[in-house]
Amino acid sequence: MEYQKYIEGRKAVITCKNVCKEFDIRDRKQAGSFRVIDDLSLSIYENEFVVLFGPGECGKTSAINILSGLDRPTAGSVFQGDTQITRPGIERGVVYQSIALFPWLTVMGNVEFGPKARGIDRTQSRKRAQELINLVGLQGFENAFPISLSGGMRQRVGIARAYANDPEVLFMDEPFGALDAQTRYMMEEEILRIYEHEKRTVVFVTNNIEEAVFLADRIILLKSCPTSVKQEYIIDLERPRSYTAPRFLEIRQKITRDMDKAL
Amino acid sequence: MKKDFFSKYTVISIISVTLFFVIWYVLTAKMMIVPAYVMPDPLKVFGALLRKFTVKTPDGATLGSHIAASLQVALMGFGFGTGLGVPLGILMAWYKTVDRVARPIFDFLRPIPPIAWIPVMILWLGIGTEARAAVIFMSAFIPNVINSYTGIQQTSQVHIWVGRTFGASDFELLTRVAIPSALPNIFTGMRLSLGTSWVSLVSAEMLASTRGLGYMIQIGRQFSRTDLVLAGMIAIGILGGLLAVILEKVENRIVKGRQGYGK
Ligand SMILES: Nc1ncnc2c1ncn2[C@@H]1O[C@H](COP(=O)(O)OP(=O)(O)OP(=O)(O)O)[C@@H](O)[C@H]1O
């Protein structure tokens, strides 16, 4: 059907097989283990823009941490191509929910951090960093410290920093969650522009349905905690998309109907 | 951010300081509520302070050489206390083994007030420079260890994640993430250390010295020279303040982009 046609001829970049994640809980009422992810299986294909869409607290960040290698699953496995992901690596970039720029470094210092840690030649890493700063629209702010930037600008730096190591896959964990609605709309357009310019596989996490439908080639709907895949949707709308087009609203409505209301 | 030197608050401070000296002057020189040998008026005290730059009586040295002696010992003790305390605090926080080895000893030394070391240091090292430097070392060492330790421990988990996704090794995480992020705490430790160093310096000089501002005050007391005692106290206050200002300037050059540090 539709999904089969969509994946035809596409190379899987990330394959996640039967992943479970349990946390040991000691500081809550009932001690023991707390299951956050329950049998999560999914594939991410080359150069697609996938949105992981799920209710708040369902385990999205936990899932991203496992897919990016920061955390190990309790059961199951994750592969990038043919190699199992067991720890973080430069092939997978992450934009964190809390942005987490290094406050002691300037915009340039933050974007250059990755290439420098990798030991890339200075002039070359500087050139690439400048290119990315221009791409996210922050030329002129190279020497500013994060403390003096607005939320939207900080998130742009976070995105440029994640791109700087030229990862094969980029994970973005609710990057616009803390922004006001207007800045958010603007950043959604920006991220698509950047995506078109620097084609990479993007795994984008959100709990905002409008954002999901606006951005995604494919939406993976997650269940509430403990999470796993509930449903997948191919979004074949032309870009640029309009938030108010009838087809847009129709898809949005359909997914809203399918999602878990519990919580 | 440029400070307006003649802002409202500067004026208020100047008025308050002036008022303090005027009241002091009126109470002593005009109303003579106490005899001059108990409390001399401010002009006499400042006169004694200025004259002491050239006069060697009653303690055998000019103010300049007392200051030089005090500064030399203070900076030596503070330098070693910081040079060893900061790295130890960092290593204790980062490496569990170092923590296990050093902590029991450190926790035992920690509650001992620095001046309690004076007698034993005199017994071990005599009343020369070494004994005083050793006492000051103890005063500077402890706050440096504690604050560096806390600073490293407070490194944000997400900052560590970012470092790891950029492929930084454990040692690189320490030098490129944890230490920069701990710098404000490290400097807090240095500021506290400088304060306690200066305090215990004067105590040490009163008990075990033949030179230095503390010694000068001690001799002034023996000769009932209240003007010299007060002049010595003023010199100690001014120098202590100057050292703190210098450290703050260094801090502002090194620590950037944080709340409360100019841009
Ligand atoms: N290290 C941990 N130890 C214990 N419990 C954890 C840990 N990390 C996450 N959890 C729990 O797992 C659940 C899911 O957390 P997670 O952060 O993955 O959700 P999320 O979907 O990203 O939430 P949000 O929408 O708020 O970002 C939460 O109940 C959380 O308390």
Ligand SMILES: [Mg+2]
């Ligand atoms: Mg989250």
